Amino acid sequence: MKNLKNQSNKLPYIIFGILSLFSISLIFNNNLWFDESYTLSLIQHNFSKIIEILKTDMHPPLYFLSLKVFCMIFGYSIHITKVFSVLGYIATLSLGLTVIKKHFDNTTSIIYMLTVGAVPMSLYFSVQQRSYQWCIFFVTLSFIEALLFIENHKIHHCVIFVIASLFSAYNHLYALLAVGIIFAFVNIYIILKDRKLLKAIIISYIAMVAGYSPWIIPLLNQTKSAAGNFWLKGVEPLSLIVFASGIIVSALILAKKDNRKLPIIFAIISILSVQIIGLFVTIFIRPFYIARYCNEVLGIFALLVAFGTKNIKVKAKKVICICLSILSIGCVVVTGIFEYNPSMKNFFNRFDKVTSSSDTFIYSDSAFGIMSYYYPKNTHICTYYESWFSAFDNVQYINKKKIKSKINSSDTVWFVKNTLTKTPMYLKENYKLKSVDTFKCDFNTFQVYSVQKK
Template sequence: MKCFKNRYNNLSYIIFTILSLFSISLIFNNNVWFDEAYTLSLIQHNYSEVIEILKSDMHPPLYFISLKFFCEIFGYSIPITKAFSVLGYIATLSLGLTVIKKHFGRKTSTVYMLTVGAIPMSLYFSVQQRSYQWSIFFVTLCFTEALLFLENHGTRHCVIFVITALFAAYNHIYALLAVGVIFIFVNIYAFVKDGKLIKAIILSDISIIIGYFPWIFPLLYQTESASGSFWLKSVEPLSIIVFISGVVISAVILTKKGNRKLPIIFAIISILSIQIIGLIVTAFICPLYIARYSVVVSGIFALLIAFGTKNIKVKFKKSLCILLCVINIICAIATGMFEYNSSMNKFFDRFDKIISPSNTFIYCDSSFGILSYYYPENTHICTYSEPWFVAFDNIECINKNELSNKIPPNDTVWFVKNELTKTPEYIQSNFDLELVDSFKCDFNTFNVYLAKK
């Protein structure tokens, strides 16, 4: 019996190690897309400037100032910034070996870790130079500690619950929404089901309000600003697909009577509420929600699967674990092919032979963030502006009507745009465009034109 337990325990560590290595293997490349280029440019500013710039954008500051501090220790490079996100992924997996295994058992922890890795795009977000992965960690730990507090009444769980909620809220605006839902559930549960928790919950509410108060006014400004200028124009079809998938999985889990308990109900509400709120706001008020924002609750989803399959037959659980292992391998291969994008490397090999530092780039969409990162010595002109563009030090934003006067007559000019972006009339009227090359970056393809006056 003891031998069996040791073997099962070793299996948990093997799974953790392999899944961690999958993520680590993805950092050794030099590919970035617009949002990542924004991150890399932003952290070049000092700490106070980072916070000021973020006040005009839709991001709380914790991830960016933490990443900047990390880079000041280990260096500013793409693998280092990717490694910071990988640490968040490893931390999320490690919950399976620590909190989850201790309180819910080895089998639950194993299914949890395998599900974390098998969630579509999980490895993709694990190396994104964005706040998603650390948001997943903080939201997952916040949920877990809130659940343990409701079940065990432990003061330590309550304290960790509040601290991780604050960390999540300062990391991403949808992580704020996620922990807001968690707090609402905990409050309702305390006042309706367990009066012994009320005093601690009230103190927790006060603590979270005081702790987040410094960012309340920037948040209100960001929300007002985004409502008028956010790039999304309507409900994203993928967000509906993700929501329906969550509803179906939740319904299947709840068909088993033994699953209609606090951990599973709490998880389902936490997962679906953020999507329902996002979809309602997007459909009836202002488009502000896309599917990838729901990734902040992916750790809770992994817990839902682990809780929901806890009491199924051993044979079926083994089959599930084998299936999750296969999906993890497929995800690792697919994400590796995506991250080690040969299209960009081949493009730079060709383009470096014809570009010179004296050339000028002009843009009418977000493509400016990509090539301004790879060619920092060149002149980069963008024909539109947002307040947070100041994060890019080498971008000059001008009025589109001034474009013809801004370009020297004999200068070599490159016009770059997303292939889905319609070429503006003011570009066509000022230049003859000759398509020279194209490259794929993240999920988009960009065209590079030689622009002749």
């Protein structure tokens, strides 16, 4: 019996180690897409310039400032920036070994970690050079500490709750929404069920507002700007599928009477409310929500699954753990194939033989982010402009009518575009475009043309 107990105690650590290695195994490639190239370009600026640029974008500054510090210590490269995201993934898993294992039990810890590993796109975001993975960690920690605070009444949980919420809010707008919903739930619960905690939660609100006050005006300006100029054009079908899946899982868990308790109801409200608000705004006001934004509550979803399976039979738990393990393995295989897609590497190996540092590149879409990163010494000309493009120091933004004056007949010129983007008429009318190559990057395919004057 003692040996069985020791094996059971070791199992969460084994799962943690394996899932961490899954994520680490995905960093050894140089593939990146536009948003990641934006991150890599942005952190080359000094701290004040980063904040200045982000004020014109839709991102709070914490992730980018933290990443810059990390790169100042360990170096600026794609691999290092991926490592920073992997650390966020490992931190999310570690919640299962620490606070979840301590305050709940081994089984909850195991199912939580396996669910984190099994959710589609989880490993994908673990190596993205974006804020999502650290958002997942801080939002999950915020939820756990809020739950422990209203259950245990201990002030240190409230303090950690506020700190984690602030860190979430300074990482992403939808992380801010997530912790706002968590705060609202805690507030309503305390007013209705436990007014002894009212003083503590009021102080928490004051601390949260005070801590976030430096970014409130930029947030309002960003929201105003996004209301008229956000890139999304309609409702993303995947966001509806994810929302429907969340409702189905929630309904299955609530179908068992023993599951109609505070932790599960709290988790369901936290998960679905983010999606309901995002979809409501997108459908009735302005497209502003896509499926990846709900990843901020991925850790809470993992806890929901863990809480929801707590009262089922041991055999059923074993089956669920086996299924989650198989899904985790499937996720690392699929993500590995995706991350190690050789298309970009093969393209650059071919393209390096026909281009030189004196060549000029023209763009009419976000293809400039990728090419300007890989060919920093070349001339890069983009025919449209957003204020946050100032992150890219080596890209010129000019009116399409002035392109002729920028190109000499002796120049070697390339036009690169996403295959989903139409070739602009000003190029068709004034230049001969010859398709020379294509490459795939993330979920996009890009076409490369040679450009010659007619």
